[in-house]
Amino acid sequence: MVKSLRISLAASAALAFSALPSAAQVSDDVVRIGVLGDLSGIYNDLSGKGAIEAVKMAAEDFGGTVLGKKIDVVSADHQNKPDVGAAKAREWFDTGGVDLINDLANSGVARAVAGVAREKKRHIIVNGASNMGITNELCSPYAIHYAYDAYSLAHGTGKAVVEQGGKTWFFLTVDFAFGIGLEQQVSNVVRANKGRVVGAARHPLATTDFSSYILQAQASKAEIIGIASTGADAVNAIKAAVEFGATKNQKLAALLLWIEDVHSLGLPAAQGLLLTNAWYWDMNEDTRKFAKRFFDRVGKMPNMAQAADYSSTMFYLNAVKAAGTDDPDKISAKMREMKVNDMFTKDGYVRADGRFVHDMYLWQVKTPAESKAPWDYLKPVATIPAEQAFQPLSESTCPLVKK
Incomplete structure (x- = not known):
């Protein structure tokens, strides 16, 4: 009986030890x-x-x-x-x-x-x-x-602007994978909603002088100038559009705008812009x-x-x-x-x-009068449900997806 008890205890100890993460499991x-x-x-x-x-x-x-x-x-x-x-x-x-x-x-x-x-x-x-x-x-x-990703931005900001009546678009696009992909996705949304892309101008990353690009956008007579860039590029493009008077007859669609971009622009320049974000600090x-x-x-x-x-x-x-x-x-x-x-x-x-799926949100930049504190910049417009926010799995070209 003593021998049986010892065997039982030894087996239990071995089982318990095997259930614990061991040092060898972190290489x-x-x-x-x-x-x-x-x-x-x-x-x-x-x-x-x-x-x-x-x-x-x-x-x-x-x-x-x-x-x-x-x-x-x-x-x-x-x-x-x-x-x-x-x-x-x-x-x-x-x-x-x-x-x-x-x-x-x-x-x-x-x-x-x-x-x-x-x-x-x-x-x-x-x-x-x-x-x-x-x-x-x-x-x-x-x-x-x-x-x-670009799909969620296009089906947030892009779709909202089209639904508000922005049917003709001209893009100011940063000339690398990000901007080109974003322009393509928003163009798909515009055309799917019976809109039209009338042209595009592509600029290098970290462009400081947008004057020639804004003049092209104005000459296009498009209702919407789609800014397919972000960070300082988007900020400089928006400032140039205001400076050259483009916003008097055309509307801006900032397709990836961050809270830092709004901070840099200031509410007088950024107010009313729509943007799509997954998260905001004051939610x-x-x-x-x-x-x-x-x-x-x-x-x-x-x-x-x-x-x-x-x-x-x-x-x-x-x-x-x-x-x-x-x-x-x-x-x-x-x-x-x-x-x-x-x-x-x-x-x-x-x-x-590999797509992490979650709700996305459409926001609008507040007016100076609406903002009550530093960094109080955004107000909610709509929730884009997780299953609508990203490319349908059926459209993915990923070989891991079983079809």
């Missing part, structure tokens, strides 16, 4: 997250320090460890150059021990890094780029497009609490990509914990089983193509 004794963003260029304010701090906040809130191992956060500047971003991703994956790359502001960079992630079988989460290739031809089990008590903590660290309110950097990092760490390992394939499987309920979204989930 290099650390879970390392790389924030690859724009730290010095045109998108620095939209990515930059804010993205790094958001990821650090998530690591801290998670407790600083996962599966008993330290969570380490590193960062690098991709300089808005796809080759630089891809080289850094390759270095991080090959020798830097990075398990996840987050943020990835700039569509050209995000596309390049997605290719490296697929080759190396390591995770990336895209929060600062809109190009839909991430969930189409470049899709993999290791890439998640989290915050927004509810949870968003306000996060925003205050972020503001105390960064000195400004967070934008939707920075909120998504935090949320998606927590999502990844919870998947690591649930999988009991840092094995990328097992983490990918867990991510597609889990739902996200946090200050960023409710009931968010990852589809087979």
Whole structure:
């Protein structure tokens, strides 16, 4: 009987031990997250320090460890150059021990890094780029497009402007993957709603003089000037449109406008503009609490990509914990089983193509009289339900999607 009891106790102990995450399940004794963003260029304010701090906040809130191992956060500047971003991703994956790359502001960079992630079988989460290739031809089990994309922007701002009567469009488009993809998606929406695209002018990234482009837009006689750029490019385009009197006879559609852009423009110039965002700091008590903590660290309110950097990092760490390992394939499987309920979204989930699905929101910039405090810039117009906000799975060209 004593012998039987000893055998039983030994078996129970072995079973209990096997259920615990072991040190061997984290391959290099650390879970390392790389924030690859724009730290010095045109998108620095939209990515930059804010993205790094958001990821650090998530690591801290998670407790600083996962599966008993330290969570380490590193960062690098991709300089808005796809080759630089891809080289850094390759270095991080090959020798830097990075398990996840987050943020990835700039569509050209995000596309390049997605290719490296697929080759190396390591995770990336895209929060600062809109190009839909991430969930189409470049899709993999290791890439998640989290915050927004060109489809959601087009079916938010673009559709709303068309429905308000803006039937003829001329685009001012930044000439790389982001702007071209956004112009294409909005053009599809315009034509689907019996509108017409009468022309487009493409400009380099970080353009400061928009005078010739605005003159082309005015000469087109289009009802709507669609600004398919963001950050300083969008701000400079809007300022030029006002300066040259384009807004007297034509309306502006800012297709990706951030809270920092509104801050830079000022409410007198930005008032009335429609914009589509996944998140706004003043939505509810949870968003306000996060925003205050972020503001105390960064000195400004967070934008939707920075909120998504935090949320998606927590999502990844919870998947690591649930999988009991840092094995990328097992983490990918867990991510597609889990739902996200946090200050960023409710009931968010990852589809087979890597698209993180959640509600999007149409906002309008307040008038100066409506704004009651610093950074009080937006008022809600409409909710775009999750199932309508993103490209239907049936239209995806991702080979992971079963049809």
